[in-house]
Amino acid sequence: MIDLRLLRDDPDRVRASQRARGEDETVVDRLVAADEARRAAEVSFGALRNEQKELGRRVGPLQGRLKKAGDDERPALAAELDALLAGAADLAERVKAAETARDAADAETTALLAELSNLIDPAAPVGGEDDFTVVEEVGVRRDFAAEGITVRDHVEIGELLGAIDIERGAKVSGSRFYYLTGIGALLELALVNHAIALACGNGFTPMIPPALVKPSAMEGTGFLGQAAENVYRLEADDMYLVGTAEVPLAAYHSDEILEASSLPRRYVGYSPCYRREAGSGGRDTRGIFRVHWFDKVEMFSYAHPDDAVAEHARLLGWEREFFDSLEIPYRVIDVASGDLGASAARKFDIEAWVPSQERYREVTSTSNCTEFQARRLRIRMRDEDGVRPLATLNGTLVAVTRAIVALLENHQQADGSVRVPVALRPYLGGRELLTPL
């Protein structure tokens, strides 16, 4: 959620942000009105409650005097007490009514506030999905024709190597499921270990987080808005399967106040990710590029808001370092405003070259959520200026299935074998080549 004070002071800025996202901007005016009503209700309740407390404070002493009073003053005191209690009873009614009104106004404001997406970073390109800007292209794309190689896609290579079993994935779990088998399974472990090692070397704390979370964690990270249709919900237990370790890593410090001096706090989580892929029917149906479940190593930072932009650049830097080490050509794009998630103010994707498709495809993504998630999850920091929300950022180190797609395809050889990039060899027992069975 955004800061209500900012909404009051500069509603135009919020409207502009909603517009750039292609989202409803009328919510802004409704929210301004609701906030005003809430504050008025707060004042009435506070005043009445104060009156009630003052009255209440007089009851005790009066009862004491009545107890010790002689017969002559008793009737007068008793009458006074009765009058006091009668007044208090009447006041109690009004306090209760005012409290109910206050709570209702509060709930209304909170509900509207939850609808608002994060303010976009003015630096983000404006527009829809295709309006991204290319930041940089990195690496050299192989000329397979010149090498005399007929390009196989990852499904073919995966079969040759005995690395991916899609048919049996479908048999057991349905479409968009797979087994990683043999060298494929080892490849996942190698990628994960390599990623975790890179992160740990840069001061991240490794984490194995729960992949099943309560509604509050899902809501707090902003996945129950427009993204809700892509989330698996376990009806019987009112729990959610996470689509990314970002969820448990963000909720990890919910309701906490962190010392500003301890920031940035960096965690790297390895978890399964579950996505319903509603609305993507028919897209990327072949292979393991778009699946309902995959494993992922995700970086997560809790940062000082003033440091968030720099931290975002650092996360992107580590993502790039990882794909550099895999010797896979890629480009970095600055995602356009209309394609940002509800929580993100700005987002950079790394898109790896996929030879079989002859285009770049998303393999990682890093978002600066500024204070948006932190407000929802009540994560704050304490510094000289007091207590206030901090910034959260996340970035993929490796989404295993997509990395495998890029790796197998970019490093394939004429005979269907796959060259192992140097950086990965230590994690595969020194193997330099994956060969067909």
Add this chain to the structure above:
RNA sequence: GGAGGAUUCGCCUAGUGGCCUAGGGCGCACGCUUGGAAAGCGUGUUGGGGGAAACUCCUCAGGGGUUCGAAUCCCCUAUCCUCCGCCA
């Protein structure tokens, strides 16, 4: 799944219907003292809402209730602990 117990300001704790407007200790911060430190003494130390401010309200795990008035009494929920059962 069953039976008990617990949950108060970072930590420990007092508190069984009205001077609890939540007390004390530890820790922490600042000050006094000191050549410097320790000790000692003093002051401060949960968050949040409203308000320009004075100030005011909320916050004793969360939610409901009883009452003129709830940390305190009642009900529900959550989490943790102990024991039993079941399972790995």
